[in-house]
Amino acid sequence: MGVPTTGTVRAEALAAGVDAEIVLRVEDLRMNYGRKEVLKGIDLTARRGEIITLLGPNGAGKTTTLEVLEGFRRRSSGKVDVLGSDPEHGDEAWRARLGVVLQSWRDHGAWKVRDLLHHFGRFHAPYSTPDRLRPYDTDTLLALVGLTEHAGQRIKHLSGGQRRRLDVAIGVVGRPEILFLDEPTAGFDPKARQAFHDLLFRLVDEEDTTILLTTHDLDEAAKLSDRVLLLAGGRIVTEGSPDELAASVAGDSEVTWTVDGRRHVHGTAAPARHIAELYAVHGDGITDLKVTRTSLEDVYMTMVRRYESGDAEVAPADLDEENR
Numbered sequence: 001m002g003v004p005t006t007g008t009v010r011a012e013a014l015a016a017g018v019d020a021e022i023v024l025r026v027e028d029l030r031m032n033y034g035r036k037e038v039l040k041g042i043d044l045t046a047r048r049g050e051i052i053t054l055l056g057p058n059g060a061g062k063t064t065t066l067e068v069l070e071g072f073r074r075r076s077s078g079k080v081d082v083l084g085s086d087p088e089h090g091d092e093a094w095r096a097r098l099g100v101v102l103q104s105w106r107d108h109g110a111w112k113v114r115d116l117l118h119h120f121g122r123f124h125a126p127y128s129t130p131d132r133l134r135p136y137d138t139d140t141l142l143a144l145v146g147l148t149e150h151a152g153q154r155i156k157h158l159s160g161g162q163r164r165r166l167d168v169a170i171g172v173v174g175r176p177e178i179l180f181l182d183e184p185t186a187g188f189d190p191k192a193r194q195a196f197h198d199l200l201f202r203l204v205d206e207e208d209t210t211i212l213l214t215t216h217d218l219d220e221a222a223k224l225s226d227r228v229l230l231l232a233g234g235r236i237v238t239e240g241s242p243d244e245l246a247a248s249v250a251g252d253s254e255v256t257w258t259v260d261g262r263r264h265v266h267g268t269a270a271p272a273r274h275i276a277e278l279y280a281v282h283g284d285g286i287t288d289l290k291v292t293r294t295s296l297e298d299v300y301m302t303m304v305r306r307y308e309s310g311d312a313e314v315a316p317a318d319l320d321e322e323n324r
């Protein structure tokens with residue numbers, strides 16, 4: 001297993017000029033349900049091996065966007081290209097190159113875990129290539145998602161989190177080139193969440209899988225994503241790497257430290273320089289040193305507040321001004 005890399009490290013690698021192939025392109029995607037306009041012009045590109053997270057409040061249109069890209073929902077207008085095909089016309093061979101984990105589906109309850117995974121895996125077998133052997137070996141995959149001891153169990157007897165792990169296993173069984181995940185870790189305990197993150201990094205590092213996911217867990221988004229898109233009211237109101245978004249909110253980092261039993265706090269845009277100065281003066285007399293940066297949660301709350309107050313489109317630059 002490759003050493004998992006963080007989203008930030010990978011974003012830097014991507015930014016350093018690795019000109020990966022574009023595998024997904026969306027232009028001016030619009031979607032109406034009856035008279036209700038849910039997507040109001042989404043633009044998005046994704047490169048091979050990129051992890052992109054769609055964030056946004058309930059009802060923002062994240063699931064709708066994924067469903068259009070997966071070919072499960074017909075869009076009202078706009079251009080969509082996924083792995084060289086329009087999802088509305090994707091054939092079986094195209095579908096076999098995708099992995100999909102829906103927000104919820106509840107059937108196959110009487111099936112046993114290993115049997116169901118094997119069954120889904122067989123669909124992908126005809127599309128195996130020398131570069132990408134399909135499907136995953138069932139027992140290897142069961143071990144990867146932590147379901148080995150439940151392999152013989154009926155699905156209706158799994159806990160919610162175990163069922164979700166099976167959903168994820170079904171999503172990746174065909175070694176997808178693009179993986180769509182709609183709130184994949186809802187219901188995961190911390191250990192399962194960590195194992196799932198490792199699995200995603202492994203898919204990216206070893207198989208160059210492109211991953212598009214939704215989550216309401218902002219720590220998860222910050223950890224996993226090369227790029228975050230914040231959707232509100234059917235539009236992308238901001239996007240960037242977690243670090244770029246944090247920088248756009250322009251809050252100073254907070255440095256806290258203790259000297260001679262007294263605790264100190266200092267806000268600064270240059271925490272490294274401040275720490276160097278502290279060490280020059282106090283040396284090893286410094287204890288409990290901590291630097292706290294603007295979090296993705298701060299960005300999210302700022303952006304959503306701006307959106308809800310009626311200013312729907314907020315560029316990072318505007319936020320920058322706002323927070324000076």
Ligand SMILES: Nc1ncnc2c1ncn2[C@@H]1O[C@H](COP(=O)(O)OP(=O)(O)OP(=O)(O)O)[C@@H](O)[C@H]1O
Nearest residue numbers: 033034036038056057058059060061062063064065
């Ligand atoms: N089949 C449908 N028919 C009519 N309206 C729908 C349908 N599916 C979704 N909607 C509406 O479209 C809007 C966007 O829904 P969507 O599920 O895409 O949002 P979301 O961002 O994924 O939300 P959540 O975070 O709650 O999962 C919501 O207002 C929802 O009520």
